[in-house]
Amino acid sequence: MTAGLEQNKIVIQAATEQLAENFNFSFPDINFIFSTLTNHLNINPAIFGATFAFSTQIKNAAPFVFRGENGLEYQDIASKFDYTKAVWYDVPVNIGKAIWSVPYFDIGGASEDILLTTYSIPLFNQQDYSLLGVLTSHYLLAKIEMLPCVR
Numbered sequence: 478m479t480a481g482l483e484q485n486k487i488v489i490q491a492a493t494e495q496l497a498e499n500f501n502f503s504f505p506d507i508n509f510i511f512s513t514l515t516n517h518l519n520i521n522p523a524i525f526g527a528t529f530a531f532s533t534q535i536k537n538a539a540p541f542v543f544r545g546e547n548g549l550e551y552q553d554i555a556s557k558f559d560y561t562k563a564v565w566y567d568v569p570v571n572i573g574k575a576i577w578s579v580p581y582f583d584i585g586g587a588s589e590d591i592l593l594t595t596y597s598i599p600l601f602n603q604q605d606y607s608l609l610g611v612l613t614s615h616y617l618l619a620k621i622e623m624l625p626c627v628r
Contacts, residue, residue, distance in 0.1 A: 482618075485523045485616060486577065486594075486596070486616065488521070488523050489521065489523055489524055489596055489614050489616055490575075490577075490596050490614075492517070492520075492521045492524065492614065493517075493524075493527075493575075493596050493598060493612065493613070493614040494575070494598065496513075496517050496612065496614075497575075497598045497600060497612050500513070500529075500600065500612060507538060507540055507553070510529045510540045511540050511542060511551055513529075514527040514528070514529065514540060514541075514542040515542050515549060517542075517614070518542055518543075518544065518549060519549075521614070523616065524614045524615065524616065525543060525544055525591075525593065525615045525616055525617035526541060526542060526543030526544065526614075526615040527541070527542055527543075527612075527613060527614050527615065528540065528541040528542075528554065528560075528565075528611075528612070528613045528615070529610055529611070529612050529613075530554075530555075530560045530561075530563075530566050530610050530611045530613070531609070531610040532607070532608040532609055532610050533561060534607070534608070535609065535610070537555050538553055538555050539553060539554045539555045539560045540552075540553055541553070541554045543615070544617075564578050564579065564581060564595075565578045565581075565595040565597045565611070565613050565615075566597065566611045566613075568597070569597040569598065569599045569611060570599050570608060570611060573599060573601075574599070575596065575597060575598040575599070576596075576597055577594055577595070577596050577597075578593075578594055578595040578596075578597065579594070580592055580593065580594045580618055581593060581594075581595075591617055591618075591619065592617075592618040592619040593615045593616060593617060593618060594615075594616050594618060595613050595614070595615045595616070596613065596614050596616070597611050597612070597613045598611065598612045598613075599611050600612055
């Protein structure tokens with residue numbers, strides 16, 4: 478692992494942990510979450526994208542903000558796939574703690590094919606320890622040029 482990558486991961490991890498500590502989950506308002514994630518990306522240029530994926534017991538929604546070709550872009554990735562099966566959601570929920578994912582290919586999720594690693598923090602209700610959702614920060618490792626297959 479290169480020194481630059483390791484340093485970026487340390488910065489991203491600290492920024493995501495700080496966001497998690499200050500995350501206001503008083504109401505599951507999608508616009509508020511998009512705004513919070515936008516601010517997170519604006520002050521942390523090393524972060525490619527960020528998501529708050531709700532527990533499906535609360536809401537089937539996963540607001541995602543990422544750096545697109547023309548600036549920040551916004552999606553609710555719940556409309557694209559079952560995010561609860563994604564490594565960045567499933568693993569931290571099942572082990573109950575924050576983790577870095579193994580590198581993985583995101584084919585078209587951010588409008589292009591990319592290689593990412595993601596720092597994910599599961600957030601739990603302090604009263605009953607029920608899952609609220611997973612807060613993520615995605616680090617772009619590479620953009621993938623998919624070449625047409627010639628037969």
